[in-house]
Amino acid sequence: MINIRTDLALEAKEIQEDKGKKDIPGVTVDNDGNEDIKITRVKIEEEAGSEIMGKPVGNYITLEVPRLKEKDIDLMEDVSRALAKELISLVKLNDNSVILVVGLGNWNITPDALGPKVIEKIMVTRHMTEFLPEQIDEGVRSVCALSPGVLGITGIETSEIILGVVNRVKPDLVIAIDALASRKLERVNTTIQIADTGINPGSGVGNNRKELSEKSLGIPVIAIGVPTVVDAATMANDTIDLVIDNLIKEARKERNFYEMLKNINREEKMTLINEVLSPRMGDLMVTPKEIDDFIEDISDVIADGLNISLHPGIHMDDVHRFLN
Numbered sequence: 001m002i003n004i005r006t007d008l009a010l011e012a013k014e015i016q017e018d019k020g021k022k023d024i025p026g027v028t029v030d031n032d033g034n035e036d037i038k039i040t041r042v043k044i045e046e047e048a049g050s051e052i053m054g055k056p057v058g059n060y061i062t063l064e065v066p067r068l069k070e071k072d073i074d075l076m077e078d079v080s081r082a083l084a085k086e087l088i089s090l091v092k093l094n095d096n097s098v099i100l101v102v103g104l105g106n107w108n109i110t111p112d113a114l115g116p117k118v119i120e121k122i123m124v125t126r127h128m129t130e131f132l133p134e135q136i137d138e139g140v141r142s143v144c145a146l147s148p149g150v151l152g153i154t155g156i157e158t159s160e161i162i163l164g165v166v167n168r169v170k171p172d173l174v175i176a177i178d179a180l181a182s183r184k185l186e187r188v189n190t191t192i193q194i195a196d197t198g199i200n201p202g203s204g205v206g207n208n209r210k211e212l213s214e215k216s217l218g219i220p221v222i223a224i225g226v227p228t229v230v231d232a233a234t235m236a237n238d239t240i241d242l243v244i245d246n247l248i249k250e251a252r253k254e255r256n257f258y259e260m261l262k263n264i265n266r267e268e269k270m271t272l273i274n275e276v277l278s279p280r281m282g283d284l285m286v287t288p289k290e291i292d293d294f295i296e297d298i299s300d301v302i303a304d305g306l307n308i309s310l311h312p313g314i315h316m317d318d319v320h321r322f323l324n
Contacts, residue, residue, distance in 0.1 A: 007180035007225060008193055009042045009060035012053045015183075024049045036075060037082050038064040056213075058197035061086045068190045068301075069294065076301050077316055083192060083224075083305030090196050090222060091173055093141065098126065099310055100171040102162055102212075103147040104178040104199070110295055111228040111287040114302075115177040116147040117295055121303035123311060123319070126169075139313015144169060159210040166217050174221045176212055177302060181285065182227035183234050188287070189294045192226050192302070199223035224306075226298055228291060232284035233273050240273070 006012060016024055026046025033039035042060040044050050050057045063086070065079055093099070101122050103115030126144040128136055148154070148161040166174065176199050182188050198213025198221040214220050288294070307319045 006183040008062060008182055008187065008191065008227065009044070009053065009055050009195070010040050010062045010193075011183050011187070012055055013042055016052060021052065024052050026050070027053060033063070033082070036065065036067060037079060039082065039086070040064070056197040058195060059090060060197075061090070061194040063192040063194075064187065064190060065192075066186070066190055068298070069290070071297060076297065077304070079192070080301050080304035080308065080316065083194070083302065084309035086194055087222065087305065087309040090194065091220065093173065093310075095139075095141065097173065098142045098144070098169065098171040100162075100165065100169060100174045101143060101145040101306065101310075102174060102176045103145070104158065104176055106150045106153065107147065108153075110291050111285075112150075112179050113295055114179045114226055114228065114299060117299035118177045118303045118306070119145045119147045121299060121307075123307045123314070125311075137313055140311045143310050144171070157210055159212055159216060162212060163217060166219065172219060174212065174217060174219060175224065175306065176221060177224045179229070180225035180227040181229050181231060183230065184238065185230050185235055185286075188227050188230050189291070189298070192224065192298075195223045195225075196220065197223070199225070224302060226302070228295070229285040229287045232286050235286055237273050 006015075013024070013027065013029065026044060026049030028043045028045070030041040030043075031039070032041065040062045042062070044053060044055060044057050044060070047057065063079065063082060065075070067075055068079065101119065103117070103119035105112040105115040107113045107116040122143065122145045124143055124145050125136065125140055126142045129140075129142040146162070146165055148156075148158050151157060154161070162174070178199055180193065182191065198211055198216070200211045210216065212221050212223075304316065304319050308314055308316055
């Protein structure tokens, strides 16, 4: 059995569909949005579905934005608003709620720097609500933010740092932002996933750390992730599939070559690719060359979405005025 590396619940569902499992017990899918922002809500309600999907019970919302790389300012603002709307639907906050936003990842490695970049743009207000409450406008909640780094930099498990802050600050909610891995190149840098099940830092690149979840922290955890890398073996496999499909279209049905192509076992092919690549390249992950610009842009999108969802008195036009 091939373990195809992905952090996206949508792709986990697609993998099961490719295996012929169209209806998974306890899993429902709702499609929404438009051609610019396609929204897919996957809800896992039963343990049976959780086991098949390989994902915890909970809600997974995916925003697919194929034109996200085009630097369309209006589109980026629309994505921020859509993200904010989905976040508001997942969590119920009151005016006195305290929110901790955590930017996971390594700020020294661009594809993994999404979390820290978002934190730079979050409108933090907890210090003001404590020491200057009269200066706070109505509709502005208490928000604090943290970039804990990674084990290789700090020598401390990320979960230990966050748990220490949670115990001290006592927030009502943790929102964790992290870079993810996708199984499809077209979803890299074009997709945002929101989940209310928490997150395993580093899981996308096979470097699992202790989970951040309501079970481990004692409070709800929302995870926001963007796939910035794809596994090289998976990319090679999908590329070969496209070549095979194209050859099948071109080949004459009576030819032996056509029959050979039709009878290729795709799972065995993936096994062979892994066997060939792993000794030479290890667990190689691939990211587009425009990743530097993209991380800047998508961190703006996510930060704007967070700012307008966490502060009901703040609108899109106000966000950059407050941060400047």
